[in-house]
Structures are given as C-alpha cells and as structure tokens.
Amino acid sequence: MTWPVESGRSNVQMLQECSLGGVPANLAIARQALALASVRRLRASSYKAYLVGGCVRDRLLGIMPKDFDINTDAKPDEVLRLFPGSQLVGIHFGVVLVSSGGGVQVEVATFRSESDYSDGRHPDHITFESDPKLDVLRRDFTINGMMEDPLTGTILDYVGGRADIAAKVVRAIGDPEVRFREDHLRMLRAVRFAARLKFVIESKTMDAIRREAYCIQKISAERIRDELVRILTEGGARRGFELLEDSGLLRFVLPDVKALQGVQQPPEFHPEGDVWTHILLMLAEMDHPSPSLALGVLLHDIGKPGTFRLADRIRFDGHAELGTKMTHDIMCDLKFSNEEIDRVTSLVAHHMRFKDVRQMRLSTLKRFLNLPHFDEHLELHRLDCLCSNGYTDSYDYVRGKLSELDKEDLRPPRLVTGRDLIHAGYSPGPAFGRALEAVETAQLEGEISNKEDALALARSVLDRDSA
Numbered sequence: 001m002t003w004p005v006e007s008g009r010s011n012v013q014m015l016q017e018c019s020l021g022g023v024p025a026n027l028a029i030a031r032q033a034l035a036l037a038s039v040r041r042l043r044a045s046s047y048k049a050y051l052v053g054g055c056v057r058d059r060l061l062g063i064m065p066k067d068f069d070i071n072t073d074a075k076p077d078e079v080l081r082l083f084p085g086s087q088l089v090g091i092h093f094g095v096v097l098v099s100s101g102g103g104v105q106v107e108v109a110t111f112r113s114e115s116d117y118s119d120g121r122h123p124d125h126i127t128f129e130s131d132p133k134l135d136v137l138r139r140d141f142t143i144n145g146m147m148e149d150p151l152t153g154t155i156l157d158y159v160g161g162r163a164d165i166a167a168k169v170v171r172a173i174g175d176p177e178v179r180f181r182e183d184h185l186r187m188l189r190a191v192r193f194a195a196r197l198k199f200v201i202e203s204k205t206m207d208a209i210r211r212e213a214y215c216i217q218k219i220s221a222e223r224i225r226d227e228l229v230r231i232l233t234e235g236g237a238r239r240g241f242e243l244l245e246d247s248g249l250l251r252f253v254l255p256d257v258k259a260l261q262g263v264q265q266p267p268e269f270h271p272e273g274d275v276w277t278h279i280l281l282m283l284a285e286m287d288h289p290s291p292s293l294a295l296g297v298l299l300h301d302i303g304k305p306g307t308f309r310l311a312d313r314i315r316f317d318g319h320a321e322l323g324t325k326m327t328h329d330i331m332c333d334l335k336f337s338n339e340e341i342d343r344v345t346s347l348v349a350h351h352m353r354f355k356d357v358r359q360m361r362l363s364t365l366k367r368f369l370n371l372p373h374f375d376e377h378l379e380l381h382r383l384d385c386l387c388s389n390g391y392t393d394s395y396d397y398v399r400g401k402l403s404e405l406d407k408e409d410l411r412p413p414r415l416v417t418g419r420d421l422i423h424a425g426y427s428p429g430p431a432f433g434r435a436l437e438a439v440e441t442a443q444l445e446g447e448i449s450n451k452e453d454a455l456a457l458a459r460s461v462l463d464r465d466s467a
Helices: 011-016 027-044 054-060 076-082 132-136 161-167 176-182 186-197 203-218 221-233 237-247 275-285 291-299 319-333 338-350 353-359 362-369 374-386 393-404 418-423 430-444 451-466
Strands: 049-052 069-072 087-090 095-101 104-110 112-115 125-128 147-149 154-156
Touching (some): 176 203, 186 237
Parallel strands (some): 069 104
Antiparallel strands (some): 049 147, 087 095, 095 104
C-alpha cells in the first residue's frame, strides 16, 4: 500500500523530510511525520514498531487519519529513554505520549494482552508481550485490529480486518459477548463505526449487542455522552440512531428519544409521520453540524410526548417549554458543560418562535435575530421545515431581514447605562432594569436615537414606578 499523494509530493517524502523537532503546517501531515519518525527511531534500536488501529483502517479506506497510534515491543521505560521529554500517560497499560511540539503528539504503546474486566471497562490484569498478534486479539473490532509497517506498507492482519473493510462489515474480534463484557462502551462504538463508514454490523456482533445492551447503563455518563456526540456529528447520524434503536441501546441511553416513536403529528403540518420519523429525517439532512446544532435537532421536539392532546386537531401546546426543561435534564445527566447546556436549551426554547416572525414588533424581531449563535437557530428551523411540510416562508423572511440589517441595527450602542441613571439622582434597584429595557426597545424601534431622549424616557419609567 502506498501513502496518499498531496501537493505533488508523496506523503512518505514529506514524512522523510520531517524531523521530530519540526512541525509541518498541516496537522494531519505533522502527526504522520511524527509517527514515521517514531517508528524509525524504535526500529533503529532493534524494536518492533507498527502503526495500529484506526489510522490503518482509515488509510485502507482512503481517508486521511487524524491521529496515529504506534505499537511496539519496547517496554515503557525503554520508550521513555528513546524519546526524552515524552510522558507516561497509561502507567498500567504501557502508553507513552510522544510529542514534537506545537501540539503534535502520537501514542506509543507496548504490545500487551489483557484479562478480567471486573468493572466493564478496565482489565484487571495486563501482560506486556513481544508478539503483535497477542496485542491485536484483545482489541474491539477486526477493522481496528490491523497493524501496518509504514516503512514498507506491509499490513499485519491476524483477524480478517481487510476482508471486513472490503465487505463493509463491523465485526467483533473473537467472541463478541466477551468483547462487550470487557468494555460495554464498545457497543456504542460499533454503532458509530457502522454509521460513519456506512458499514453493517455483522449478525453475531449485533445479536451480542442486543443481549448485552442493558450493560451500557454501567458506563459513565461522560463516556456515553462523547460517543453520542460522535454519532451525531461524524456523519451518518440517521443511520446511527436507527442502529441504536435496532440494537436495543436507545432505550437505555436516551429513553426520552425512544419515547418519540409512535407519537403522531397533525398531517397538515407533518405529513412525514410521527415525531421519531421527523427527527430521523432531520438527522439525515444535517451537514457537518456542530455538536450543539446536532443536539438541538435531536431534542427540539422532545417535549411532544408529554404535551400531546387531541382537540380540533393534534396539538402539542407548550412542548417547547417542556422540551427545554427535559433537554436541560438530559444534558445534565450526560454531564455536558453549562455552556453547552445553555446553547442547546436555547435552540429548543426558541424553535417555535419562527412562526411568529412576521407579526413581531421590530424590537422583538431584532432581539430574536440577535440571539447568540443565531445561525444555529436558523439552520434548525430550515431543517425543521424541510423535513415536515416544506414551507420556508418564515425562513426566507428571516434571511431577508438579516441581509437588510447590519450588526449595529441588531444591537446598537447603548444610549444610557445604569451609571447614567445614578448620576441623574436615582438609586439602583429593579426599576433600573425596566427603564433600560424600555430605552433599548424604543431605540430598536427607531423611536429614539440620542442620549437626551433616552434619558428622558428612562426618567419617565423610573418616576412612574416610584409614584
């Protein structure tokens, strides 16, 4: 196998020209360079050394790897000696982080075998090995179980990984139940790889996931969160969630999303079917979404099951409000940061406001358009329309307004501040907020444009409140 060609030179040429001290502009190329240089240094000291795992898989698929891992028979202390300044990051697992500066790093791990996983994640016992095959046999899937000699392009394939790549199959190495009991998160990883690569999960592997799906509850929320975000953002999100459902994992990792299944919607607005179908269609239409947008798509209608009622038609009164609370709780449970939670709950809270944009006062519309990350609000609305009745009138109206209004129109400089009101002789209190909001509204409406008029309006509000 040859290395990919870029800019008229083969990557192997670029790698050969790159030392451990120099970092090329392209980070992926820089990591390749560091990986090859590291392999050369290990080989020069008579150690075995190979690229391993995802980088080999991706290169066989014609994808430029983002990260490079190296396996060797050199023990951790020997790796540390060969690479001064490197860091032992997996003291029990023989993993050393080799750096070349500029944030360029590769992991160098000693061949090992493992046994007994009492916590469903970490092996209780490891043994450093000299045979690369023993290291491969402990790994998760055949497509991740290959090693490559980057100096010759030779692939070490003890588990049929190349055949499974050709057949587009995700298959556990050895007994799938054993693999999943060793680390329950591997079940979610199987879904992610199948979705992103457009592969199928081999039948025995899928059957084992269905039997072991309940064990995913033993995994930390942070690890589940990270896999879900990858499923949503790495490509194939719709297929990923179909596989989560088919495998039985969905009801354990996102029961509120599973509850969307069978929740019917008014056909005049949602001819596509139930809420679950609507979400799947939106997931399929996403194009390289940010994590927050992807989560907004997934959760924007999460409040519909709890607000379903049949009146003159099917209605979901207050579903955005309930959905905002549910989204907050779901994301808290999954240990998202406060900033991430605020960003996604805002998407859920405001997604129904687009239907009213034509009736909004100018000040209300400007405040709406000035929401943080409004591009995500707008894209969520576009996807919502595209995957329901197809009406884009509100979307087109908002796009038009955004083209008309510049940044200063949406958020003009303040005409008065709380300090101005103090200087005018007023004592700080809740009325300050009401006065300043009244001034901002009048300014956004185009009714005032100078400090004198703004201060007069603020005074009138404060005097009225104190009367």
